[in-house]
Amino acid sequence: xxxxxxxxxxxxMVMFALAACGAKSQESVVKDLDEALTDLKSxxxxxxxxxxxGSDPQVYEVEIWHKDPxxxxxxxxxxxxxxxxxxxxxxxxxxxxxPALNKSFRFQSSWPQNSSQxxxxxxxxxxxxxxxxxxxxxxxxxxxxxTKTRYQNSQMLPLQEIKLNKKDLAPVSVKVMDxxxxxxxxxxxxDVKIGADFDKDAFDMKKNMTASQLEVPVMAAGSDxxxxxxxxxxxxxxxxxxxxxVMETANGKRIVLTYGGEKSYTLVQEKAGVMDDGASPVSVNxxxxxxxxxxxxxxxxxxxxxxxxxEYMLASSNLSPEEMVMVAKSVQGDVEK
Numbered sequence: 001x002x003x004x005x006x007x008x009x010x011x012x013m014v015m016f017a018l019a020a021c022g023a024k025s026q027e028s029v030v031k032d033l034d035e036a037l038t039d040l041k042s043x044x045x046x047x048x049x050x051x052x053x054g055s056d057p058q059v060y061e062v063e064i065w066h067k068d069p070x071x072x073x074x075x076x077x078x079x080x081x082x083x084x085x086x087x088x089x090x091x092x093x094x095x096x097x098x099p100a101l102n103k104s105f106r107f108q109s110s111w112p113q114n115s116s117q118x119x120x121x122x123x124x125x126x127x128x129x130x131x132x133x134x135x136x137x138x139x140x141x142x143x144x145x146x147t148k149t150r151y152q153n154s155q156m157l158p159l160q161e162i163k164l165n166k167k168d169l170a171p172v173s174v175k176v177m178d179x180x181x182x183x184x185x186x187x188x189x190x191d192v193k194i195g196a197d198f199d200k201d202a203f204d205m206k207k208n209m210t211a212s213q214l215e216v217p218v219m220a221a222g223s224d225x226x227x228x229x230x231x232x233x234x235x236x237x238x239x240x241x242x243x244x245x246v247m248e249t250a251n252g253k254r255i256v257l258t259y260g261g262e263k264s265y266t267l268v269q270e271k272a273g274v275m276d277d278g279a280s281p282v283s284v285n286x287x288x289x290x291x292x293x294x295x296x297x298x299x300x301x302x303x304x305x306x307x308x309x310x311e312y313m314l315a316s317s318n319l320s321p322e323e324m325v326m327v328a329k330s331v332q333g334d335v336e337k
Contacts, residue, residue, distance in 0.1 A: 026136035029143050029169075030128065036169050037125045042067045044196040045171070047119050049076075050186045051292045053329055058293055062119050062187070065196070071203045072112065074119065075212070076295070083308055084216045085295050087111070087288070090203040094288065095281055096295050097205070098306055099212035102274050104205065104281040105297065111288045116150040116160070118174045118187045124162050126150075141166055149176065156326050157184060170194060185292060205281065218274060227271060227310050229255050234330035236323065238262030265316035265327065272311040291329050303328045 024032075047062040058078070065073040072089040086097040094109040117123040128134055131147040138144060143164045151157050158179055163172040170192040176185035201207050231241070236259075243258040254270040275282075286299040296305030302315040303324050314328050 023138070024143075026134075029136070033125050033164075033169060034129060037122055037129070040068065040122060040194070042196045042198065043121060043192065043194045045119075045121065045192040046190045048188045048190075049119065049292075050188075051332075052182070052184050052186075053292060053332060058332070060293070064119055064121075065198065065202065066120070066122070067198055067203070071198075072120075073203055073208065077216075084212060086208060086212060087295060088203060088205055088208060090205070092205070095205050096288065096297075097209050097212060099209060099216045100218060100309065101272050101306065102209075102213070102218045102276070103272075103306070104209060104275075105284045106281040107284050107286070107288055107297070109288050114150070116176075117290070118160070118176055118185055121171050121192070124171055124174060127160065128162060138166070142172055143169075155179075155322055156329075168194065226252065227269070227308075229257075229269060230310075230331050231257065232259075232267065232327045232330045233332075234323075234327045236263060236327070239264070263316070263318050263323070265314060265319055265324070267327075267331065268313040268315075270311055272306050272309055289325060289328075291325070293329075293332060296328065298324070 043064075043066055045064045047064065049060045049062050051058045051060070061077045063073075063075040063077075065071075070089055072087065074087040075084060076086070077084040083100055084098075086099075088095040088097065089111065092106070094107045094111050096105045096107070097103070112120055112123060116127055127147045127150060128145050130150070133148075135146040136144070143166060145162045145164070147160055147162065148154070149157055149160050156178065157176050159177040159181065161175040161177070163174070164170065165172050171189045173189065174185075174187040175183040177183050238261040239259050240261055241257060242260040243256075245256045245258075247254040247256065249270060251273055252271040254268065257267040257269075259265050259267070284297045286297040289296045289298040289303060291305060294305050294307045296303050298321065301317055302313060304311070304313050305328065306312070312328075312331060314324060314331075316324060319327065
């Protein structure tokens, strides 16, 4: 009897000690996050995003602005600052800007709803709220959640570790992992300011295109027509490179790679042209797809994207949408056939 009493007393002492240290339960932290999301009106943040999907890590600087309810500005720049892309959402729709090519595209899209976005705070909170099986732990300064992702290609990136600051629940870092728990995407946040103020035209498409081109000037037409052919490294069983053709075009060369076997697809690469009037966006049929290193447009049977001044088009009639995203994400680095 005495032994049982001592064990009970020890258990109570541990509970009191935790309470004294301010330890919170997972349910309490989730409730606080739910309230924080409800109260969230605006924020600004900077982040460093590292991708481990190719042969070498790729590092990007990301600047994130959000104003309630549906205004977004995500500026994605590589570490060398010689290329950039921006996603804008305002009352006129969702836009993807590529300043160096003077190109702007408008999507009729629900982005960023209904899918995980590793660099958007409210998306990360939503991932935590929706995963009833999320794992929870804490360190001296951070709350740590491990949740399922809500990506369209969630089989490729099913898990993520989200680290939040204990003081204000602001995002600290995110690791998006494959099924073997390898971190393929890492986002490290800095300068997070909840309740930020914005100018009236902060999310205007024309203003942002002009401002971006001061950092990344428009490429000279016809410059640097040569480029290095890139090959997908995605492992699709029974699928191999069957043919490679080089065609001459007015803009340089066009490379057509044909893959076949158990499934088939075609990958076309050519130098991207500079648009005459980037202030007049081109309407795109399809949905925004985040490839990590760039933003593309995905339709039922194709994905189109631009990266480092090269335009890519992946087409297939028998790859699933997830498989197409997986192949597109793997077209990085200069990989031998």
